[in-house]
Amino acid sequence: MHFETLLTYLTLTVIGLLPMMNPPAAATVLLGLSKGKDKKYIVTQAKSVGINLFVALCVTFFIGSSVLELFNISIPSLRLGGGIIIVAIGFNMLFPRPEVSNNDPGQESIALVPLTIPSLCGPGTMALIISLAAQIATYENHVSMTSVYSGVVIGFMIVSLIAAFTLSMAYPLLKALGQNGINAFTRIMGFLLICMGVQFFTLGIEETVQVIHQLL
Template identity: 30%
Template sequence: MATSMDLIKPLVTLVAIVNPLAIVPFFIHYTQGYSDAQRKRTVVVSAFSAFVVIATSALLGLQLLSFFGISIASFQVGGGLLLLLSSLSMLNAQPAEQKSNPEEIRATEVKASMGASIAVVPLTIPLLTGPATMSTVVIYAEKTRHLWELLVLVGYGVVVALATAVAFSLADPIARVLGKTGINIMTRLMGLILAALAVEVMSDGLTKLFPALHGA
């Protein structure tokens, strides 16, 4: 992360993969029957939790990789593949981070119906900031060369949190204006951008693992 484009790329990637607009229908579904105060609290907790996940991944992600003896090149390939799979979900108008099976979805809905907070699970994890988001932050954290660049990456967590808060706060108007078709179009567009970025991350990791590919 050196040039202005290098600094902007992580933000574009994060906004594309988190994509709060795509989670608006889930927010509306899970907060049905909530009072205004409960909805506002859910918005605040979800936004703050998203920031915490991104900031923690940026500050501690590399240390965790080192602890488990995982090279950043291997992580880039794995993370890039995860991003690519997420982008394919988005191209099918599904959230990048989503529940993997019906049992998990039903368990979450039961918790919501019992009055449990859904701000952290499932809205923040995994719908907003799941494994693909964490992988992205760690990969870009490795590219930082100065403390201020790392702080910029953490700051992008604030941007994502604000975007989440705005999207959830305006959930009903957004759903009325865009409709399901509009949200699907936005999700597919973000998915296309994410797919291109995923290929770039994977190629970078592969050239580090197999230097001969660089010459090829």
């Protein structure tokens, strides 16, 4: 195993994914959806996100392209679907439903959807990882593939740990803002999520139009 190659791909993976994922933005989503919850709930969700994110990244890297081909799903379609989900989440945050009394703070889990998918591992992240996997598959034999894949997987692990730690820091901010601050913050983030979802949707439409134009 070539340590230099491993370190190179580990670094490239972390540097490439963190800006795309934007864990602080996911932390704000957790903050907006955790109104009325306690510290244990937020920490539990953050840990679950770390595990779910690592699994999602590995699955996308190793079989993501095959899954998309199996179901004949294109990247533009992935962006369109992700955009719709994000808009729906943002709409519920901007116009929250009346709260139902619930004494069990751990009953509802938001770790997988929307925190892991599509907040952290969204269409852009998936497209980047699938592109990376396709590029690595074309490498010649002189490259140590064990080091390459090990570096990428360890990079996924580090990114997942960073995301989990960032989300776990949402509780101090939750306490600092107070109930009124959380209500206002939730609506602001809901509006921003709607804008993000519309942007994903628009990009998906643009890519679809480009594909259709190339076929004509």
